[in-house]
Amino acid sequence: MGKKKQAGTVRTNISLPRSVKEAMEGVEGVNWSAVAVRAFQDKLAEIAAKKEKKSMTDVIQRLRVSRRRSDEARWQEGELRGRDWAMHDADAESLARLEELHDRTEGHDWHWWFRPEVSSHAPYERLMHVIDPGTKEDRQAARERWQQIVGEDEFRTIDPDFVQAFAESALAVWKEVKDQL
Numbered sequence: 001m002g003k004k005k006q007a008g009t010v011r012t013n014i015s016l017p018r019s020v021k022e023a024m025e026g027v028e029g030v031n032w033s034a035v036a037v038r039a040f041q042d043k044l045a046e047i048a049a050k051k052e053k054k055s056m057t058d059v060i061q062r063l064r065v066s067r068r069r070s071d072e073a074r075w076q077e078g079e080l081r082g083r084d085w086a087m088h089d090a091d092a093e094s095l096a097r098l099e100e101l102h103d104r105t106e107g108h109d110w111h112w113w114f115r116p117e118v119s120s121h122a123p124y125e126r127l128m129h130v131i132d133p134g135t136k137e138d139r140q141a142a143r144e145r146w147q148q149i150v151g152e153d154e155f156r157t158i159d160p161d162f163v164q165a166f167a168e169s170a171l172a173v174w175k176e177v178k179d180q181l
Helices: 018-025 032-050 056-088 092-104 108-113 123-131 139-150 154-158 160-180
Strands: none
Touching: 032 056, 056 139, 056 154, 056 160, 092 108, 092 123, 092 160, 123 139, 123 160, 139 154
16 A cells, blocks of 8 residues: 555656765755755745735745744754853753753653743743753743843744754754763
8 A cells, every 4th residue: 555645745756967866865864855845935935026916825925935934044043052052051960951851751742842832931941940950940040041041032032943942952962972971
């Protein structure tokens, strides 16, 4: 029995230069279909933006791409900040506590842990409570400590994806070095 197709998706063929296909085959862990979809969406948004008369479909396409790019940029910023913190400022105990959190919430719960609806505390506050237990009873201290680490841009405080990317990137640094300590 063949693979069941996702609702609303279709299969299509594209032609690639052999060298590109060979290079793609040498890379693991990349969803090439998703990469292609993003490229197609970007091009469609570019075409829609240039149209003199825009349909609502054109507007939706352009705004979807705009949102995706913004989300990706915030995620990448979170990764950069988390890696920088882990490499330059974090102490071993803070990173070990982050790993303990990850181990307790591995799988679906790890991603869910960062969602705002999980608690009355914002995701960054909960993360600060883990890596700096001294902030546990003081929300203002958690906010100040977070801003010391990532800066004062408000989106870094309110965006749960930024906080998750920060944590995952810091955790990746810890896993890379902890056995050498």
